[in-house]
Amino acid sequence: MNVSPRPPLPQGPYLLVDDSVRPELSLVDKATCLLAGGARVLQLRMKRTPPREALAAARAVVARCREAGAVCLLNDRVDLALLSDAHGVHVGDEDLPPEAARELLGPGRYVGVTARGTEGARTALAAGADYVGVGPLFGTTTKVVQAPVLGLEAFRRVVAESPLPVVGIGGVGLANIAQVAATGAHGAAVVSDVLLAQDIAERVRQLSAAFDSARGTGL
Numbered sequence: 001m002n003v004s005p006r007p008p009l010p011q012g013p014y015l016l017v018d019d020s021v022r023p024e025l026s027l028v029d030k031a032t033c034l035l036a037g038g039a040r041v042l043q044l045r046m047k048r049t050p051p052r053e054a055l056a057a058a059r060a061v062v063a064r065c066r067e068a069g070a071v072c073l074l075n076d077r078v079d080l081a082l083l084s085d086a087h088g089v090h091v092g093d094e095d096l097p098p099e100a101a102r103e104l105l106g107p108g109r110y111v112g113v114t115a116r117g118t119e120g121a122r123t124a125l126a127a128g129a130d131y132v133g134v135g136p137l138f139g140t141t142t143k144v145v146q147a148p149v150l151g152l153e154a155f156r157r158v159v160a161e162s163p164l165p166v167v168g169i170g171g172v173g174l175a176n177i178a179q180v181a182a183t184g185a186h187g188a189a190v191v192s193d194v195l196l197a198q199d200i201a202e203r204v205r206q207l208s209a210a211f212d213s214a215r216g217t218g219l
Ligand SMILES: Cc1ncc(COP(=O)(O)OP(=O)(O)O)c(N)n1
Pocket: 014, 043, 045, 075, 076, 090, 091, 092, 093, 094, 095, 112, 113, 114, 132, 133, 134, 135, 143, 167, 169, 189
């Protein structure tokens, strides 16, 4: 029986509102375009935005997500998640530990954790996580990641063995999201492929359709 007070995170594309990609667009504009395309899960990732601006952006993006019925997670920042009434956070090795995030956020919000393999997913479960972000699945230029690229086969094994829903991240885009969905992954996190698209909303529709058509097919 599922006794969690949190509904499962929606499946499919998991889209990052990142301040390092297309910096000429505001975070709110990026989120608005993603939501116009039907995005159901956004993660606000602000590595360059000063704190006061970040708080204002978090409040505005969370409000738009709530209007659209989408989930909004804050990257790294449990404080901003609480101040903006976000749905939760995503934390990795260099952030607050997931146990502390859970302690601060309580049972009603999501805590996502970065894992590099099955063992990390097991540890994340014990720490109170709701899902794991597993990567880098493919090569990425958005971030320098110290961990090796997993590739689809290793990723498929993690999905099969993980006790938590898995969201693949790193180099995911329209060219490969169907393959990611076919592994049985719960979600596919996308940054540059969607934010660099000429029509961001249309790219979200294409990513969702490709994910849905291949979901769990094992192809
Ligand atoms: C869904 C998802 N998975 C993994 C990450 C990476 O988080 P982290 O390891 O904390 O690295 P930064 O994003 O903080 O650079 C993520 N953000 N989202």
